[in-house]
Amino acid sequence: MPDTAEILRLLGESALVCAVAALVIRLRGVRRAHRKESSAARSRTRALESELARHRAEVLPEAVAGAHRRAAQAAQGLPRSVARTVQGLAHGQQKKITEMLNRHDDPDVVEGLLVLDHHSAQMLRRAAGLAVVCGSWPGRQHDATPLIDVVRGAVSRIQDYRRVRTVPPADDRAVTGRVVEGLVLALAELLENATRYSHPDTRVQVHTRPVPDGLALVVEDAGIGLDQAERRRVEQILAPDGPVPDLTRVGDPPQGGLAVCALLARRYGFTVHVDDGSAFGGVRAVVGLPGALLTTPVTAGDTTLAPPAPRRHDAGGPR
């Protein structure tokens, strides 16, 4: 007969076993619950991550682009209005100079007027370029204009105009009036770059070349060309499907000229391509004009002949 102490010991042991067993069972339950919970947590994390990725991919860029658009719009209001004002003033100045050129016969006076006119033309180009980068379009209207006059109109607006050699185009088609000002501006920016980034003793040549649909205006300089980084940047700015250049994307130092070209090309439907293919070892810029932007010549030969203009020269000589 086991004594009471023995019974108590056995009871104690079995209680312990029971407790341990209960503990193990409980522990298993906890572990199971924990496993369940952590897998739920994992799937929650995964959901959050994918949500975040979606945000990063869609919502964030949209928000950034929106903020960028708003910032650009806010930033370009003032320069656009200044550009417009300067354009108006330079226009008025040019008109006055033209009037004076027609009235004065003294070479000293005329020499000064030619310099002033040249400065006004450059002011106009810079202001028009700034207006374009700030989202407005050239307002000047022209009739359909022969290619050679479009080229020389562009030459008129750059600093080093004497260095440009224009090969008279064999093609006698004219550029449609709607496109003339935009094309002149874009070409002027390309000519300015060509003359600025090549030696002052060298020439810059412009010639036209027929292409399957329309023709190409080719500007070639004898400068040092583009390095790889420059070429990448130029391609990026001019890419027809790239981001639209605006005031915040012209860089520092600003690459404004090419941004102006890119915007005008998109707007008027011509193309601009810049590479190292110049026949003179430097940069070659090619403006592609589709046939739709060309029209029949105004009138061959004597387009320059205006009817006699009595208001012009005073037989009385210089005043």
Added chain:
Amino acid sequence: MSPPRRRGDLVRAYVITGGRARPERSAPVLDLVTIVAAAPGRSTTGLTPEQRAAVHLLRGRHLAVVEVASRLAQPLTVTRVLLCDLLATGHLVTMLPPAPLPEPLTEVQVLERVLHGLQAL
């Protein structure tokens, strides 16, 4: 037919003359009424549109400098530079001004007539 365009708007005068307001020193002096005409048989290839227009205008026609300026719708100084360049390349020639009206008898002729009259007495 489109109306005549105002060329001056786009192509500026300094581009037409290369920035010059006066002809080369060696060039003949052209005043307002100097008569110019195109030299026969010269091709206009390689000329600028304004130079070509001047040569076309003066083919078979004699015009005073001031008339050329007006017909080309260019300032007089610009026209002078243009014409002097064309004279230098031989595309144009200057003509003598139109023959003057019969002048009143000069003194020598009067004296000769008096002499003939006296001899006849």
